[in-house]
Amino acid sequence: MTRAAVPGLASRHPIGGLLPALYADDPFAQRFTAGLDTVLAPVLATLDNLPAYFDPALTPGDFLPWLASWVGVEPDPEVPEGLRRALVVHALELHRWRGTSRGLAERLRLCLGVHAEVVDGGGAVWSSTPGAELPPAPSGELLVRVRAADGRQVDEARIRDLVAASCPVHLRCRVEILPDPDVPEGS
Numbered sequence: 001m002t003r004a005a006v007p008g009l010a011s012r013h014p015i016g017g018l019l020p021a022l023y024a025d026d027p028f029a030q031r032f033t034a035g036l037d038t039v040l041a042p043v044l045a046t047l048d049n050l051p052a053y054f055d056p057a058l059t060p061g062d063f064l065p066w067l068a069s070w071v072g073v074e075p076d077p078e079v080p081e082g083l084r085r086a087l088v089v090h091a092l093e094l095h096r097w098r099g100t101s102r103g104l105a106e107r108l109r110l111c112l113g114v115h116a117e118v119v120d121g122g123g124a125v126w127s128s129t130p131g132a133e134l135p136p137a138p139s140g141e142l143l144v145r146v147r148a149a150d151g152r153q154v155d156e157a158r159i160r161d162l163v164a165a166s167c168p169v170h171l172r173c174r175v176e177i178l179p180d181p182d183v184p185e186g187s
Helices: 027-048 064-070 081-089 091-096 101-112 156-166
Strands: 114-120 141-148 172-178
Touching (some): 081 091, 081 101, 101 114, 101 141, 101 156, 156 172
Antiparallel strands (some): 114 141
16 A cells, blocks of 8 residues: 655645745745645645545545454455455454354355355254254254356355355365356356
């Protein structure tokens, strides 16, 4: 990320106009402060627009990875910028749902732009009836069915890596890549 001098960017607060009267008519002082204005104009413009830098929808693209680091996500630079911005917007909610099937499906949608169905083999149930049947023994497997969104190609290796990184360690994770129903067979 770099912010540098922008040729022709006028300063909203020229230093030469703030000098005492003794230097106001001095050509050297005015040229010197004009050079400072050129250097400081991007800084002042950035500070004037600082709230926009903290909004994932408005922040410059090169600032987005740094903003993402604030909320603990690392967006993949190969993913379209719109998805990376959505990931930063929803990062806190993703952290809240981490370790759940909903959280994994949302992470896949936001990180890679795919639809996912997560079938959990857990055995937790509740009943308001005393003495109800116990749940079956957990299968120990998590099945993730992934379908491409909007006819995009699915990068199976990246999906498997993300699922492996998000899958609880006590479960085996299996990934199935399903064909997109909107794309005819053989296309």
